[in-house]
Amino acid sequence: xxxxxxxxxxxxxxxxDRIAIEELDISGYRLMYRAASFATAELxxxxxxxxxxxxxxxxxxxxxxxxxxxGALHSRQIPVQIVQVGDASRLQGDATKAREQITALGxxxxxxxxxxxxxxxxxxxxxxxxxxxxxxxxxxIGRINAVGKPVxxxxxxxxxxxxxxxxxxxxxxxxxxxxxxxxxxxxxxxGKACNVAGEIVTSSLExxxxxxxxxxxLPVLPTDDAEYALPERxxxxxxxxxxHVLIVGGNxxxxxxxxxxxxxxxxxxxxxxxxxxxxDHAGNLLSRRPELMVRGSVSGEIDPSLIEQxxxxxxxxxxGVDEWACQxxxxxxxxxxxxxxxxxxxxxxxxxxxxxxxxxxVTPHPGEAARLLDTTTVAIENDRMGAVKQLTSxxxxxxxxxxxxxxxxxxxxxxxxxxIAEPALSTAGSGDVLTGVIAGTxxxxxxxxxxxxxGVYLHASAGQRARSLADxxxxxxxxxxxxxxxxx
Numbered sequence: 230x231x232x233x234x235x236x237x238x239x240x241x242x243x244x245x246d247r248i249a250i251e252e253l254d255i256s257g258y259r260l261m262y263r264a265a266s267f268a269t270a271e272l273x274x275x276x277x278x279x280x281x282x283x284x285x286x287x288x289x290x291x292x293x294x295x296x297x298x299x300g301a302l303h304s305r306q307i308p309v310q311i312v313q314v315g316d317a318s319r320l321q322g323d324a325t326k327a328r329e330q331i332t333a334l335g336x337x338x339x340x341x342x343x344x345x346x347x348x349x350x351x352x353x354x355x356x357x358x359x360x361x362x363x364x365x366x367x368x369x370i371g372r373i374n375a376v377g378k379p380v381x382x383x384x385x386x387x388x389x390x391x392x393x394x395x396x397x398x399x400x401x402x403x404x405x406x407x408x409x410x411x412x413x414x415x416x417x418x419x420g421k422a423c424n425v426a427g428e429i430v431t432s433s434l435e436x437x438x439x440x441x442x443x444x445x446x447l448p449v450l451p452t453d454d455a456e457y458a459l460p461e462r463x464x465x466x467x468x469x470x471x472x473h474v475l476i477v478g479g480n481x482x483x484x485x486x487x488x489x490x491x492x493x494x495x496x497x498x499x500x501x502x503x504x505x506x507x508x509d510h511a512g513n514l515l516s517r518r519p520e521l522m523v524r525g526s527v528s529g530e531i532d533p534s535l536i537e538q539x540x541x542x543x544x545x546x547x548x549g550v551d552e553w554a555c556q557x558x559x560x561x562x563x564x565x566x567x568x569x570x571x572x573x574x575x576x577x578x579x580x581x582x583x584x585x586x587x588x589x590x591v592t593p594h595p596g597e598a599a600r601l602l603d604t605t606t607v608a609i610e611n612d613r614m615g616a617v618k619q620l621t622s623x624x625x626x627x628x629x630x631x632x633x634x635x636x637x638x639x640x641x642x643x644x645x646x647x648x649i650a651e652p653a654l655s656t657a658g659s660g661d662v663l664t665g666v667i668a669g670t671x672x673x674x675x676x677x678x679x680x681x682x683x684g685v686y687l688h689a690s691a692g693q694r695a696r697s698l699a700d701x702x703x704x705x706x707x708x709x710x711x712x713x714x715x716x717x
Contacts, residue, residue, distance in 0.1 A: 235446035236646060237412035239356035239391025244444055245411050249436045258323045260434050261290065264383070264410040265297030267432040268350075271408050272298075272381050273305075275428075276348050281308040283346030283378075285369055286338070287353040287387075288315040293324030294383045294410070295352025296331045303334055310346050313338040314353060314369040342372040349373055351382040351402045356391035356414075362398040373402050382407040385414050386425050394422040394634075395611030401425050410434055415447055415646065419634025420613045423650040448645045450637070450686045459498055459673050459683070471500035472672025475539035476665065477531070477557050478546040478572070484510030486547030486572070489658045489706050490665035491521045494543070496713040497669030497687065503539065505531050505557070506547075529556025536564045540675070543668040545574030546661040555581075562586065567677065571664045576600060588677050590667060591628040593620070594660065598630055618643060627677040631660065635685050639678050647685050651692035653699070658706030663688045666713065687713065 237245070249255045272282070284299050286292035299309045311331070317338060320328055328338070351373055353366055362370065370388050373380060380402060385391055388401025394416035402425065407417060409431040417426040433441070462471075474494050479487035487506050491514070494502045501522070504514060508525030515523050524532065529552070536542070544561050548554045550573050558577050561568060567588035570578065575593050577583075579600040585591070593601060595609040598616055602609070602623070609616045609630075617630040622641030630636045633650035636643065667684035674680045694712040695704045 234452075235412070235441070235448050236415040236418055236648070237444065237446045238415050239385075241444045241446060242356060242391075242411040242414070245436060245440055248440050248443060253437070253440070255436070256323075258326055260410075260436075261293050261323050261327060262297055263432070263434040264294045264408075265301055267410070267434070268294065268298050268381065268383055268408040269301040271406065271430050272302075272348065272350070275381070275406050276379060279307060279346070279348045281310065281346045282348045282350060283310040283312060283344045284350040284352055285312045285314060285344065285373060287355070287366060288317060288319040288324075289355055289357055290322075290324050291352050291355030291383055292320065293327035294355075295350055296324070296327040298350060298352070298383070299336055300331045300334055303331075303336060309336065310344070311336060311338050312342065312344060312369075313340060314342075314365050342369060344372060344376045344378070347378060349376060349378045349380045351380055351387050351404060353387035353402070355384050355387075358387070358390070358397060360397065362388055367398055370398060370400070370402050374400060380404045380406075380427075382426070384408070384410050385417055386422075389416055389422045389425065390611075391416050393612040393614065394418075394420045396421060403427075406430070408432070411436065412441070412446065415614065418646060418648050418650070419636060420610050420632060423633040447643055450645045450647045450682055452645050452682065459670065468500035471498055472540045472669075472675075473501040473503070473538050474499045474668045474672045475503045475505065475535055475542045476546070476668065477505045477542060477544040477561055478548040478574075479504070479506035479510050479514075480547055480549030480551065480554060481507050481509055483547030483549065484513060485658065486661045488514050488517060488521075489661040489710065490543060490546045490668070492518050493662040493665030493710050493713060494669040494672075495520055496710055497666045497684075499669040499672040503535055505535065507553070526553075526557065529553040529560070531557065531560045536560070536566065539566055541569065541668055541671045542566050543569035543571070543664050545569075545571035546664055548573040548577075550577055558583070567671070569664055569668045569671065571660060572597070585624055585626050589624075589626050590671065590677050590681050591620070591624055591626050592631060592660070592664060592667065593628070594631045614643060627681050629681055629685055631663070635689070637678075637682055637685060644678060645682055647689050649686075649689035649693060651689050651696065653696035653704040654689065654692040654709070656705055659688075659692075659709060662691075662706050662709045
């Protein structure tokens with residue numbers, strides 16, 4: 230898998246750098262020069278003919294990239310202002326060489342935070358930053374954000390942890406464009422960092438592909454062609470070839486959740502979909518979607534024949550947390566059928582002593598993940614990869630941590646990231662649609678990891694299509710179902 234089909238932590242990118250420098254004899258300064266050249270080209274592509282550019286530099290290699298970018302702009306007769314933050318005497322190696330080169334060009338390093346350029350370049354911290362950002366760097370980040378000019382971040386916005394995507398300061402640099410060097414940064418593609426990275430462009434810095442293969446990285450969905458689409462339907466096929474899904478939920482007043490999940494499951498291609506819900510909703514579900522087979526349950530009991538017929542059971546949409554919901558959850562867990570567990574089923578799981586059947590899938594958002602791991606939502610968002618690893622290891626399950634840059638893992642091992650951060654998915658019922666999509670892919674594929682990966686990808690892609698059709702606003706969960714066309 231090529232380097233652009235994977236994402237990398239800051240540590241992994243530094244290891245790629247090390248291999249290139251120490252084993253392939255590519256000088257660190259040459260890589261720094263390539264990074265600056267790439268950033269210069271992308272800056273001028275985005276903001277052609279700027280009147281002036283301010284480059285805010287720290288005291289590490291990220292500053293070296295900034296110095297060389299200043300030299301490249303200077304050679305094009307573009308006025309540059311180099312703002313030096315921190316002690317420049319702490320510069321080492323290639324960064325020192327870069328500073329000496331621009332000094333030889335007559336460019337000066339300015340103290341203070343009087344940023345005057347029409348475009349601002351963030352070359353403060355880079356991938357090595359750890360722990361809380363302190364003055365003067367925190368002050369510089371605040372000034373970059375306050376100046377109100379377009380911002381280019383070199384490698385990643387300062388104030389973002391390059392390994393986790395967590396924030397090292399309450400408000401990191403808000404970039405309009407981020408030029409990633411070596412590889413795309415996992416940190417910028419999941420969670421809150423998606424909000425501050427702007428457009429992300431990446432250069433491998435001409436490092437040979439063989440070097441990238443020595444570092445694990447994380448694949449991007451779909452990881453191969455087999456994960457891009459569901460199996461082709463043969464002319465002689467019939468509904469039972471594509472699985473029978475049982476969806477359980479829809480407590481009093483929440484029947485819409487199971488309707489969304491059921492319809493999404495059908496649209497994804499499941500051959501048969503049964504629904505067990507509160508009796509209040511049975512008639513409405515049938516009138517809205519007669520293709521569903523609906524049963525009402527007064528006491529929370531489920532007809533054993535329904536469970537027996539099901540290939541996979543999805544539970545949680547609109548389930549609630551009352552006695553009725555607990556009874557349904559108990560019946561489903563005792564079935565030993567593979568489960569898709571979402572929403573209130575996850576909340577009940579967090580409060581009980583339930584054990585997931587083998588082959589089950591969990592689909593928490595950060596709040597539900599926090600309850601399952603007995604921590605806070607903030608802690609989950611500060612290390613989303615660590616959270617999904619811990620969650621799937623603890624539950625012995627396949628799982629996705631939902632949100633911008635959804636992460637898929639199984640039994641503690643990361644599997645892939647969905648690099649689609651689609652704001653249209655932030656609408657009521659979107660998670661219920663996802664549950665139905667995953668149940669539909671599971672019924673057809675019979676393999677939890679592939680089913681979850683494809684389901685997450687189809688759901689995100691449907692969000693993109695729905696937003697384009699709605700011109701960006703007003704997307705509701707039903708629109709996602711309309712945009713589900715796995716074969717079209």
